[in-house]
Amino acid sequence: MPPSPTAVPPPSDRVRLRRKPGRGHYDRETIHAILDASPICHVGVVVDGAPIVTPTFQWREGEHVYIHGARTNRTLNVADGAEICVTVSLLDGLVLGRSAMNHSANFRSVVILGRATRIDDPEAKRARLKAFIESLYPGRWDTLRPITDTELKATAILSLPLDEASAKLREGGPMDDEADYALPIWAGVLPVRMTPGTPEPDPRNLADVSVPDHVTGFRIG
Amino acid sequence: MPPSPTAVPPPSDRVRLRRKPGRGHYDRETIHAILDASPICHVGVVVDGAPIVTPTFQWREGEHVYIHGARTNRTLNVADGAEICVTVSLLDGLVLGRSAMNHSANFRSVVILGRATRIDDPEAKRARLKAFIESLYPGRWDTLRPITDTELKATAILSLPLDEASAKLREGGPMDDEADYALPIWAGVLPVRMTPGTPEPDPRNLADVSVPDHVTGFRIG
Numbered sequence A, B: 001m002p003p004s005p006t007a008v009p010p011p012s013d014r015v016r017l018r019r020k021p022g023r024g025h026y027d028r029e030t031i032h033a034i035l036d037a038s039p040i041c042h043v044g045v046v047v048d049g050a051p052i053v054t055p056t057f058q059w060r061e062g063e064h065v066y067i068h069g070a071r072t073n074r075t076l077n078v079a080d081g082a083e084i085c086v087t088v089s090l091l092d093g094l095v096l097g098r099s100a101m102n103h104s105a106n107f108r109s110v111v112i113l114g115r116a117t118r119i120d121d122p123e124a125k126r127a128r129l130k131a132f133i134e135s136l137y138p139g140r141w142d143t144l145r146p147i148t149d150t151e152l153k154a155t156a157i158l159s160l161p162l163d164e165a166s167a168k169l170r171e172g173g174p175m176d177d178e179a180d181y182a183l184p185i186w187a188g189v190l191p192v193r194m195t196p197g198t199p200e201p202d203p204r205n206l207a208d209v210s211v212p213d214h215v216t217g218f219r220i221g
């Protein structure tokens, strides 16, 4: 159970939830746990006055999240030094009520606002990319062909502090209008989750190479 | 298989993919199929010059997507009449290469740019909400306690045309550097997908109410 929503105040007024504020959480543990559960985020930047939302991987180290892509990536270039928004969301269930309006969903999400900074130092970049690989696949980094300087130069990494962040969670069943409980309608929750399937080895894998633990043990969500 | 990326040109320059343009698709069928596969989107708006990205449900009818929430919802109020971005993304697999940089992911995504419009007519709103419920749970609408006028007034619905939209897809295994295929490293794809779990009936369901087909047959992704 996450701590009570009122235990920790929001770090700034602009990340304070107005809609369903009781579902808001601002403590580190809740925010970290949601970020660590989903490697995918959606990054918002402003281009020519209009918003652009780009799906991308994110990983967390301490009080920062990181995103990466090509040195020539537009989102990353626009984001460098600018105010951006990084949002992570997980759908945990569909909530079916007895009236249309009392349908909802169970979810966990984090919204981070702040100014992104590009990481330039090659050794810092290498360390961040190692943390990225290891966050998804513990133990894999040391087994790989090392990153080259050319690869490092082609790659941009941005960092965003968790200074201004909020989490929102919904859990549990439908909240129906009292009179509607008398109706003969199936109500409840249909849980959903991300599930890994059977690993598909590359046809060019060497004959004696077996599936590593970081693949068979992979969990997401 | 989606049609060839070059078969249909992008509807505008600002939705033309620059990075990995060969993964871009602009035909209706590909865009519709991705939107229909995921009810969740991320909406980008600009507030005080900074981007805000909000996770929310979306549904499609013909050449429009719709989003909904409280009449007092900030995202919806800012979006009304403004340039917004609606992004839908699905993670289909983790791609593991023999070098760090040749790690990737398989995915399907759609980015829609355009001006959102609020729907005001009550009958139009009712029809849109019916389509929303039916898109998730075919046959459910007629079984529910009808929407009241008060509920309709409390709800805002925005529409966004698909006039400016792009899709991006990656599929298949890792694309490694030729020399790296000689290394004894497990490479391949770990497919992931959203899976429904066991329905959890509300404790207050009437005794003779059974789980409907739109719950047992629910598919997502």
Ligand SMILES: Cc1cc2nc3c(=O)[nH]c(=O)nc-3n(C[C@H](O)[C@H](O)[C@H](O)COP(=O)(O)OP(=O)(O)OC[C@H]3O[C@@H](n4cnc5c(N)ncnc54)[C@H](O)[C@@H]3O)c2cc1C
Pocket (backbone or CB within 6 Å): A014, A015, A016, A017, A018, A019, A089, A090, A091, A105, A107, A108, A109, A110, A111, A165, A166, A167, A168, B040, B052, B054, B055, B056, B057, B058, B068, B069, B070, B072, B073, B074, B075, B076
């Ligand atoms: C999977 C999923 C599906 C959802 N579907 C819907 C839907 O269909 N309709 C709907 O109305 N809402 C939906 N929500 C909730 C939605 O994300 C917003 O919280 C809600 O719409 C209120 O928006 P607002 O702009 O009025 O937020 P406000 O409460 O005005 O936002 C103020 C601040 O609160 C924080 N905040 C707001 N929302 C979130 C969030 N989700 N997570 C973390 N911090 C947040 C941000 O810092 C934001 O700047 C969904 C959420 C998730 C995760």
Ligand SMILES: Cc1cc2nc3c(=O)[nH]c(=O)nc-3n(C[C@H](O)[C@H](O)[C@H](O)COP(=O)(O)OP(=O)(O)OC[C@H]3O[C@@H](n4cnc5c(N)ncnc54)[C@H](O)[C@@H]3O)c2cc1C
Pocket (backbone or CB within 6 Å): A040, A052, A054, A055, A056, A057, A058, A068, A069, A070, A072, A073, A074, A075, A076, B014, B015, B016, B017, B018, B019, B089, B090, B091, B105, B107, B108, B109, B110, B111, B165, B166, B167, B168
């Ligand atoms: C699940 C997922 C994870 C991803 N992870 C990463 C990552 O970690 N690093 C990374 O660099 N990229 C990642 N991508 C790809 C990413 O979404 C961008 O396409 C890519 O980063 C290029 O960004 P850009 O700003 O340079 O786009 P540009 O090519 O400059 O964008 C121009 C226009 O193309 C369209 N477009 C761009 N991206 C998409 C898209 N994904 N879907 C539909 N239309 C699009 C938009 O209309 C945009 O305005 C991921 C995509 C998905 C779906």
Ligand code: HEM
Pocket (backbone or CB within 6 Å): A019, A020, A023, A100, A101, A102, A103, A104, A105, A170, B057, B068, B069, B070, B071, B073, B129, B132, B133, B136, B147, B151, B152, B154, B155, B156
């Ligand atoms: C299957 C259909 C539906 C789903 C999955 C759904 C889902 C959601 C979700 C996830 C939220 C966010 C709750 C939160 O912020 O914690 C929400 C908010 C809302 N929904 Fe729906 N909804 C559905 C149908 C409807 C219908 C039919 C109506 C109106 C008749 C409606 C009216 C509202 C309103 C007014 C809010 C705002 C609540 C608030 O911010 O205080 N929804 N919906």
Ligand code: HEM
Pocket (backbone or CB within 6 Å): A057, A068, A069, A070, A071, A073, A129, A132, A133, A136, A147, A151, A152, A154, A155, A156, B019, B020, B023, B100, B101, B102, B103, B104, B105, B170
């Ligand atoms: C497990 C770790 C990684 C994952 C899951 C991952 C995932 C991705 C994804 C999904 C893309 C987008 C591809 C597209 O636009 O179609 C991407 C792009 C990119 N990645 Fe990674 N990546 C990882 C590690 C790395 C590392 C370690 C490097 C550098 C050494 C790197 C460098 C790049 C670059 C340069 C691009 C841009 C490609 C382009 O736009 O042309 N990635 N990555």
